[in-house]
Amino acid sequence: MKKYIFVTGGVCSSLGKGLASASLGTLLENRGFSVCMIKIDPYINVDAGTMSPYQHGEVYVTDDGAETDLDLGNYARFTHSPLSAAHSITTGQIYDAVIRKEREGKFLGKCVQVVPHITDEIKRRILSLGEKPEIEITIVEIGGTVGDIESIPYLEAVRQIIHEKGHGVALSVHLTLVPTVTGGEVKTKPTQHSVKEMREIGIQPDVLLCRCQEELPADLKRKISQFTNIDHDCVLSAHDVDTTIYEIPVVYHHQGMDEVVCRKLGLRSRKSKITNTWGRLADIHKNSKTTVNIAMVGKYIELADAYKSVDEALVHGAFANEVRLKLTKVDSEDIEQKIAAGETLDEFFAPYDGILIPGGFGSRGILGMVQTARFAREKKIPCFGICLGLQIMVIEYSRSILGLKDADSSEFRPEGNNSVISLLEEQVDVTAYGGTMRLGLSESHVNEGTHMFKAYGSTTIHERHRHRYEVSNSYREALSEAGLILSGTTPDGSLVESVEWPDHPWGVGVQFHPEFTSSPIKAGPLFKDFILHSLKNSGKK
Incomplete structure (x- = not known):
């Protein structure tokens, strides 16, 4: 059966959802699975082509000429996922498609609404890629931050997919900030509130990635687990690395991310060789x-x-x-x-x-x-x-x-x-x-x-x-x-x-x-x- 993983972010933007998604794709590929990466951007632009690099960073171009978000570049560098215009979804594309259908009379005179018409179009685009015979696992990164008004239709579509497919088929991975305040104290409250906001939408995160400066201590992981209703071994530290971004998959692997995801999705896989390939890159940088x-x-x-x-x-x-x-x-x-x-x-x-x-x-x-x-x-x-x-x-x-x-x-x-x-x-x-x-x-x-x-x-x-x-x-x-x-x-x-x-x-x-x-x-x-x-x-x- 096809599997789906949805990656969301909380507290603030630019925490590294793209790298987390790409790293997860790397780990699963190293276990022998074929992955499909999808990026959803809530902005109304049709694509990133006309956006200023000062606001949005670089524009990444796919083989078919799509001008996309830079996170597709991360996917390409970390995984073997097919990447095309279809793998970059924006609000502009979604609303344009729905409005065109409405003008063509395809809704048979119904009142066109966000639910179900917009959410159905979102689900259609995700599932049309994920159900391809060569794809086993689809990883969908939802841009923006939970709580943003722009993200609501996408999170509702994710909620529906998880509800329809079941937790053994669809998985929620939530990346959130665990800040260090003055005096060096690490605070978990923003993470608790972020997970609470996800649950209010109807999504219980299965895996929690805690973005922090230093590796998260075991006692804080237990505290976060208790307050978020997430299994202790599913609370992972997404701390800074002092080498290159290519060490991140190794960091996640050592904490058992791939083991956790495979267990949650009922996947049986080969032993990972992630440290042989990606660990060597960090060694070059260090040594x-x-x-x-x-x-x-x-x-x-x-x-x-x-x-x-x-x-x-x-x-x-x-x-x-x-x-x-x-x-x-x-x-x-x-x-x-x-x-x-x-x-x-x-x-x-x-x-x-x-x-x-x-x-x-x-x-x-x-x-x-x-x-x-x-x-x-x-x-x-x-x-x-x-x-x-x-x-x-x-x-x-x-x-x-x-x-x-x-x-x-x-x-x-x-x-x-x-x-x-x-x-x-x-x-x-x-x-x-x-x-x-x-x-x-x-x-x-x-x-x-x-x-x-x-x-x-x-x-x-x-x-x-x-x-x-x-x-x-x-x-x-x-x-x-x-x-x-x-x-x-x-x-x-x-x-x-x-x-x-x-x-x-x-x-x-x-x-x-x-x-x-x-x-x-x-x-x-x-x-x-x-x-x-x-x-x-x-x-x-």
Whole structure:
């Protein structure tokens, strides 16, 4: 029989429901079960595509081009769950679907209400994925916090599923905060109230994850168990780890999370080998004597999650080279200010072994990125440009080598004379923004003898895209004649997919987003190669 696990959060947001859900998926996969991960976001946006990274963090893109919440990135890095547009559910999607049905007369004149029509649509989407023959366990993360008005329809749908399927089939996992107040005292009252709120909705949590700074003592677990009506061995400590997030599944395993879930759901499984695979990653972080220092020069530095997948892919590249990563994020506007003040960048970038220029939108901070690219090219520092980063590399090369001082992107200077980066003709008159970019997995052709070929070991690669602007074909010939290596194109050769600096140890820019397909067990080829060359640059390899 198909099994369902619903993960909710209480007290406050950003406690780590996504990592908890992904870690649980990892544990169950390691016991031989196939899992399906679903994220529910209560916001009214149809998807995350038009949301600011300052508010929502990065947008994660699936193979089919869905622009989704960053938690799907966690699912992809921790599990083998299929991920598509269907695995990201929002309030906007739910209400749009119900209203369309109402307009088409599919409710036969009934008064359309939250219960049962909205909740039925929520249940339909969850069950349609969970009932697929290849899926054994479906893990559904409910975004937001219990008590938020936006989450009520989803929690009601969860209550109905648990009631209809039974507790041996559907399980509630609740993540809540156990704060430490002034004086170091740990308080359980917020957790008690959070569970009480769940029970008032009609859901009795089966497993409780207590988010805390230090591992929760046994006496506090017993206290929480007594006041929440949850079995003692089902109250688990979700405490901070001092290595990487990839140790979290191991932490949960040592507390018996997978044993508890299997027992509650009546699952018989193989012995877990979680510590062999995931424990090794924590060992690399703890025991490696070599650290690679990378500077990321970007636009959205203030928010930690704005470049989440890039951050993690760099960690994966470090794992693959068995070294630790030290990542420093630099606001590109700071680079502009240093140059304007007459400072050189030699001293500033001296501590770093490699430089990465990530994606972004808008004109703010672009000059600082261009100045960074020029410094990395001239000083022969390994440099990795992703999406906007590739465009920056092309703009800089056009200005410095081609002599086109006004070379730019039509995104930043629409009326410019030398738009070496521009929109495709069919996109020029597009006025909408949501879902109008080049999105999802597509094939690229890589030239032999290039860094791209050496990294992937193939002339055919597949990576995911999320961008609107391309390298202008009007300048391709001039750029090639000036030495810029166009190392990758679309299969028909119509669009540039990657560029490389000539006479440089490792200067690679790609139009796609290789971070979306990287995982801690199998690092993205370009991230592995970038870290390797950064180590060589520092003399550590």
